[in-house]
Structure formats: structure tokens, C-alpha cells
Amino acid sequence: KIAELIKYVNNAFHAQKIVFANEIGNICKKLGIDANELMGIFCLDKKLNISSSYLKPGFAYGGSCLPKDLKALRTIAHDHYLECPLLENIERSNELHKKLILEQIIQFEKKKIGFLGLSFKSGTDDLRNSPILDVIEVLLGKGFDIRIFDDNVHLSRLTGANREYILKKIPLVSKFLIDKPNRFLNHSDLIVVVNKEKEFAHILNKVPEDKIIYDLVNIDFKNKEKNKNYTGIAW
Numbered sequence: 001k002i003a004e005l006i007k008y009v010n011n012a013f014h015a016q017k018i019v020f021a022n023e024i025g026n027i028c029k030k031l032g033i034d035a036n037e038l039m040g041i042f043c044l045d046k047k048l049n050i051s052s053s054y055l056k057p058g059f060a061y062g063g064s065c066l067p068k069d070l071k072a073l074r075t076i077a078h079d080h081y082l083e084c085p086l087l088e089n090i091e092r093s094n095e096l097h098k099k100l101i102l103e104q105i106i107q108f109e110k111k112k113i114g115f116l117g118l119s120f121k122s123g124t125d126d127l128r129n130s131p132i133l134d135v136i137e138v139l140l141g142k143g144f145d146i147r148i149f150d151d152n153v154h155l156s157r158l159t160g161a162n163r164e165y166i167l168k169k170i171p172l173v174s175k176f177l178i179d180k181p182n183r184f185l186n187h188s189d190l191i192v193v194v195n196k197e198k199e200f201a202h203i204l205n206k207v208p209e210d211k212i213i214y215d216l217v218n219i220d221f222k223n224k225e226k227n228k229n230y231t232g233i234a235w
Contacts, residue, residue, distance in 0.1 A: 016086070023084040027073070030080040057234035059194065059216035060097045060131035062120035067091070067129050094131075101216065101233065102135045105192060108212055111145050114188025116203065117195030118150040118177075125152045127166045132194045132216075136176075137169055146176050149184040151199060153177065181206070193219050 021039055028035035043050055061067075070090060077084045105113065120130040127133065140146055155174045158166065166173055178184045181203045185191075191207060193200060193215045201221040207213060215232040224230060 019086050023077075023082075023086055026082050026084070027077050027080070030082060031076070056218065058218060059101065059233065060094045062129040062131040063126065064128045098131050098134050102138055104233070105135065105139065105190070105214065106142075108190050108214065110190035110212065111143075112187055112189045113139065113144055113146055114178075114184050114191045115146070115148045116150070116184075116191060116193045116200045117197065118148050118153050119195065122195040122197045123152065125154070125158065125162070127153065127158070127162055127169075129165075132192075133166070133169050140170070140176075145187075147178050147184055147187045148173075148176050149178050149181060149203070150195070151179070151197070185211070190214060193217055 021035075024039065025035035028038055047053065070087070074084065074087050077087065115132060115136065118130060118132060119126055120128070120132075136146055136148070155163075155166075155177065170176070178187070181199075185203065185206060185208070188211065190212045191204070191214065193204070193213065194217065196217050196219050201219060204213060204219070204221040205223055207223075207227070209227070209229065211229065213227060213230045215230065218232060218235065
């Protein structure tokens with residue numbers, strides 16, 4: 001099945017790259033910028049731009065940079081009366097992905113849900129535009145019993161826009177944060193893995209067999225292959 005699909009996937013990605021480069025070229029033309037020079041510089045980045053980075057199925061994007069800069073680029077195109085369907089639909093696709101994850105979580109039919117991770121990526125306490133917050137917000141509105149474990153996130157340490165964002169999104173967030181892994185496991189019948197923190201792998205190794213693990217990031221842990229109640233977002 002993979003062999004049958006890979007040719008379509010290859011050529012769909014090639015087509016997307018052509019359309020992306022052309023949309024960027026159209027914006028550059030309006031701004032009086034040499035698009036070939038700009039894209040030449042773009043292609044010099046072999047770490048993120050031209051690489052396997054980000055090309056892994058998983059959860060939606062978030063954070064402060066990607067949404068902000070994508071919006072800025074779309075605004076520039078709009079201000080110059082340019083239609084850029086690819087750029088204009090990236091955010092929509094991301095929102096649909098979050099909706100899909102929400103629906104899949106609900107389909108597990110477990111009221112007590114634990115989230116391993118709250119920030120938009122591992123190793124940070126930045127909660128701005130963290131995509132999992134949108135999912136948690138809806139689940140709380142539907143009456144689900146939520147708990148969150150993320151050792152990077154301590155409400156007392158959050159400041160500025162970061163603190164304002166989380167308190168606006170989930171006003172009583174401190175009620176749902178748990179700082180002890182054992183308490184987190186005891187509460188949760190469904191565990192949703194949001195980030196790839198090393199500590200999370202140790203926690204997952206202790207998950208009882210009767211609890212479900214739903215993985216959004218393809219995290220590695222010792223008992224992953226043997227766990228019959230483990231499932232991933234796209235695997």
C-alpha cells in the first residue's frame with residue numbers, strides 16, 4: 001500500500017513546492033524584490049527549509065512565530081491584491097487538523113483525560129497559540145475531567161503575554177495542572193501525548209495496561225510496541 005501511494009505523495013509535494021515558489025515570486029514582484037535571489041537564500045538552509053524537518057505526521061503547529069509570520073505574509077499579498085490560495089489555506093488546514101484530533105479524542109469515550117504537555121513544543125513554557133489549548137478548551141466545555149502534566153509550565157513563573165494568554169484561554173488552568181506523575185496516571189483513563197519530553201517516556205513506561213495512550217508526536221518509550229492500548233494520530 002505504501003508503494004502504491006508514494007508516487008502520488010511525491011508528485012503532490014512537488015506540485016506544492018512549485019505553487020509555493022510561484023506565490024512567493026508573485027509577492028516578490030509586487031515588492032520589487034528578486035525572487036530568484038530570495039529563494040536561492042531560502043534553499044541554502046538545509047537544516048529546516050530543505051530537509052526532513054517538519055515532514056513528519058503529528059499534531060498541528062502553534063507558537064508565536066509561525067502563525068504571526070504566516071499572517072504577515074498573507075497580509076502583504078492581500079495589500080497588493082494578490083490571491084495566494086496555498087498561503088491562504090495553511091491556517092485553515094491547521095485548524096481542521098485540530099478539529100480532527102478533538103473528534104478522535106472524544107471517540108475514545110473516556111471522561112478522565114490526561115495531557116502530557118501543554119506548551120506548543122517541548123523544552124519551553126511558551127503557551128501562546130499552543131494548539132492543544134484549543135482542544136482542551138472545547139473538552140472542558142463538554143464536561144470532560146482534564147488533568148495536565150508539563151514540568152516546564154508553572155503558573156507562578158509565567159509572565160507577560162504568555163501568562164495573559166493562558167488565563168484568557170483557560171482561566172482556572174491551575175486547577176488542572178498536576179505536578180506528580182503518579183497522581184496524573186491515577187486520574188487519567190486516556191493519556192494524550194502532546195510533546196516529546198524525555199520525562200514523558202519514563203511516565204509512559206508506567207502506564208497500566210487498562211489505560212489508553214493516544215500519541216500526537218510519535219514519542220519513543222520502552223513498552224511502546226507491546227502496549228495494546230497504544231495508538232498514534234496517523235500510525
